[in-house]
Amino acid sequence: MSTAQSPEVRPPHADGTGGDWIFPLSETAATTRAALVSGASALSLVLLAVLATIGVVFTVTQPGSMVPWMPLALIPLAAGSIAAWRWEPIPVLGYFAIALAAIGSFIALTIAAVESPAQAFAGTAGFVLSMTTNVAVLMGAASDRWTGGIAGALGGWVLAEGTIAITASFVGLPYRLDVPPIAIALGVALGYAVVPLARARARSGTASLEQADRRTRARRLREVEGRESIAVLHDTLLGELAALAVREPGPLTDAERGRLAASLESSAMLPLLRNERIPLAAGVGAWLVSIGAAGGIRIKLEGEVATLDDVPDPAGSALRAALEQCVVNVARHSGVAEAWVAVGVSDAELSVTVVDEGVGFDPGAVPHDRLGLSESVQGRVERCGGAVRVWSSPGAGTSVHITVPLGV
Amino acid sequence: MIVAAYRISPQQLDPLAGVTAQAFAWVFAFAAFATAAGLSLVHRVEYHDLPPLLGAYTALAAAGTIVILASSPRRAPFTWRAAGSIHVFCLAAVFLEAAAQWGTNTAVRSDWAPLALALLVMATGCFRPAFEILGMTAVSALCVAAVTITGAAASGSPFPPVIYAGLTAGPILAAGVGAAVFSATLVRRLLRWRDATHGVRLEAVERMRLRVRDDLRDERLTMIEGEIGPFLREVLALGEAVDETAESARRLADQLRQALVHEADGVWLDGIVAALNDDAGLAARMDETQRAAVEAVCTALADRHVRASLERAGRRIRLLLVWDRAGRGRLGPELQAMLRHVFPGARVRPAARRIELEFDDES
Numbered sequence: 001m002s003t004a005q006s007p008e009v010r011p012p013h014a015d016g017t018g019g020d021w022i023f024p025l026s027e028t029a030a031t032t033r034a035a036l037v038s039g040a041s042a043l044s045l046v047l048l049a050v051l052a053t054i055g056v057v058f059t060v061t062q063p064g065s066m067v068p069w070m071p072l073a074l075i076p077l078a079a080g081s082i083a084a085w086r087w088e089p090i091p092v093l094g095y096f097a098i099a100l101a102a103i104g105s106f107i108a109l110t111i112a113a114v115e116s117p118a119q120a121f122a123g124t125a126g127f128v129l130s131m132t133t134n135v136a137v138l139m140g141a142a143s144d145r146w147t148g149g150i151a152g153a154l155g156g157w158v159l160a161e162g163t164i165a166i167t168a169s170f171v172g173l174p175y176r177l178d179v180p181p182i183a184i185a186l187g188v189a190l191g192y193a194v195v196p197l198a199r200a201r202a203r204s205g206t207a208s209l210e211q212a213d214r215r216t217r218a219r220r221l222r223e224v225e226g227r228e229s230i231a232v233l234h235d236t237l238l239g240e241l242a243a244l245a246v247r248e249p250g251p252l253t254d255a256e257r258g259r260l261a262a263s264l265e266s267s268a269m270l271p272l273l274r275n276e277r278i279p280l281a282a283g284v285g286a287w288l289v290s291i292g293a294a295g296g297i298r299i300k301l302e303g304e305v306a307t308l309d310d311v312p313d314p315a316g317s318a319l320r321a322a323l324e325q326c327v328v329n330v331a332r333h334s335g336v337a338e339a340w341v342a343v344g345v346s347d348a349e350l351s352v353t354v355v356d357e358g359v360g361f362d363p364g365a366v367p368h369d370r371l372g373l374s375e376s377v378q379g380r381v382e383r384c385g386g387a388v389r390v391w392s393s394p395g396a397g398t399s400v401h402i403t404v405p406l407g408v
Numbered sequence: 409m410i411v412a413a414y415r416i417s418p419q420q421l422d423p424l425a426g427v428t429a430q431a432f433a434w435v436f437a438f439a440a441f442a443t444a445a446g447l448s449l450v451h452r453v454e455y456h457d458l459p460p461l462l463g464a465y466t467a468l469a470a471a472g473t474i475v476i477l478a479s480s481p482r483r484a485p486f487t488w489r490a491a492g493s494i495h496v497f498c499l500a501a502v503f504l505e506a507a508a509q510w511g512t513n514t515a516v517r518s519d520w521a522p523l524a525l526a527l528l529v530m531a532t533g534c535f536r537p538a539f540e541i542l543g544m545t546a547v548s549a550l551c552v553a554a555v556t557i558t559g560a561a562a563s564g565s566p567f568p569p570v571i572y573a574g575l576t577a578g579p580i581l582a583a584g585v586g587a588a589v590f591s592a593t594l595v596r597r598l599l600r601w602r603d604a605t606h607g608v609r610l611e612a613v614e615r616m617r618l619r620v621r622d623d624l625r626d627e628r629l630t631m632i633e634g635e636i637g638p639f640l641r642e643v644l645a646l647g648e649a650v651d652e653t654a655e656s657a658r659r660l661a662d663q664l665r666q667a668l669v670h671e672a673d674g675v676w677l678d679g680i681v682a683a684l685n686d687d688a689g690l691a692a693r694m695d696e697t698q699r700a701a702v703e704a705v706c707t708a709l710a711d712r713h714v715r716a717s718l719e720r721a722g723r724r725i726r727l728l729l730v731w732d733r734a735g736r737g738r739l740g741p742e743l744q745a746m747l748r749h750v751f752p753g754a755r756v757r758p759a760a761r762r763i764e765l766e767f768d769d770e771s
Contacts, residue, residue, distance in 0.1 A: 023422040035593040043586030050578030202427030205742035212704035244657035
């Protein structure tokens, strides 16, 4: 199996929009038609250019083998091809004008053929008349706004072949049935007829793909928002319940009362769901120090602490909440009275390390139902494109290294 | 956008367009063979050497086979290698056909190999970028012109050889330009549609986000206000922890923790397939588009007991989907194409009722 990442895979949209990988059925008919018309017209113009070049080469290299004005007779056909391509909508008189241009061109080309030894020997099946008949077929298909190109392709052939046959009978050019333009006219008509069927087959699953896309995006939003609120609940109510579970009976301190009230308020309303930010008037560093102080530990700040205030949301909010939880974890579990928060900045990311020299723990042995590190720190940071690494072992302290991309 | 329109393939932006074009790939391949057979028959007196002619047919068969295989939804996308191979085999057919009628090629217009190449080039219009089509076609047209000029000179043709070159290389060039413009037009309109609808999709996501938040808030309040909220408010009102407080707090903390862990452990794929083997939670590493593609497949095969298993494969993650023979639903070509689009290199084997795909472990 190839593991190469091809450019076909688009990165997920940062704004979560997505959905543009499914081109809606309603748009496809007009788009396919526009592309077919453009392609056929470009093909016609190149063919005409090639014929004009051949005419010039004949005139220059073998004077008399082809009438020198033959290239000029191609101009009305070229103009008709461009009109069929670009004229939108084509009025009824416009169709007459295009048809007249084509008829004039074929009359002139038939006369040119009979007067050109290089063409006359092949009768009406010479390469100039043959190729220009193909151009008429494509021009007819491109100008057809009613049957999707089917009648236009056949009509283009009839118009060209009819004009050539009638003119040939007048000027004495032997008529020879030219099979390739017939095959091309039938092929183009058949192709235009098959397009809707092929499209219907290809697009039969569009609706189910769109539904799957919508369901997936809704579920993903629910997952992201839900996990963030899990982290909030963990940091607030679950934390309070856990603290009460190990607390001796007795009056609540002012700090406990304040924390409990704040938790009830924040969990009931869930700030994230209201798009509210934690007010940090004094800066993130001071905020972490105050949280540490409330938990009985002294936080020492090192490095480019001021940068913490400059990280834009959502990375900024996630980082602040994760750091808060790290400090709370130190206060609850480390058994020491001091911890360090070191901040470093590189071109692309900001890194913060929270270090304590406390009791430590075995990261591999953390019970599955402990959400502090997994959701409140790791989950939060990873959801905004960052990463978390934890180094700890029993008796050797703990280091939590958080990196978040700048500019997220 | 103009440059992008020439560098991107329509199939990259709209994989389902490739499924539509598959029918035309068959038509062009058939037309190429019909042209070869018909012109060979009508102008059979010009061919005097059978082995090169058979070789030319073989080369054309190879080119046609590549067109058909490369346009298959379960092999999507149509690669540049496939497009290049078509040119190489068709040029081989041009050389061999020229060899088969060397010195006796009196009607250059009857040469079928250049026409077959032109037809097969047109088949690539929906699959490959315009620049690439133009580049490959230009090179092929030059090669064909060179062969024609040499052959015409060898045949002692009455007109300047360059005229014959125009008759063989001209249609190839025209076909290439037509296919390139077709490709560029599709891409330009697809990009325009994406740009024009981005705002609408953004609004839809925001509406969806608001709905999700409302639902989530209700769920959370229900979870909290059952027991936890009243309990904590009672503690707060009392202003102290009493003897039963610790026990109640422990019980409620366990309940809340279990509920949160259960939700955090939820795997999106779990509710979509009949059986899931994903102990490491690797399905969570898929992005939204990948999830949507897999979900669409599982939904289409919902009655056929789809089983999914995920495992690490180096730095990537491998997902295997298998399903039963019995039951309704099928993996249509559009889904096969989408899977190949979203998971490049995916092995899609509908006949074996098996899909194997990989994605990056980077999310």
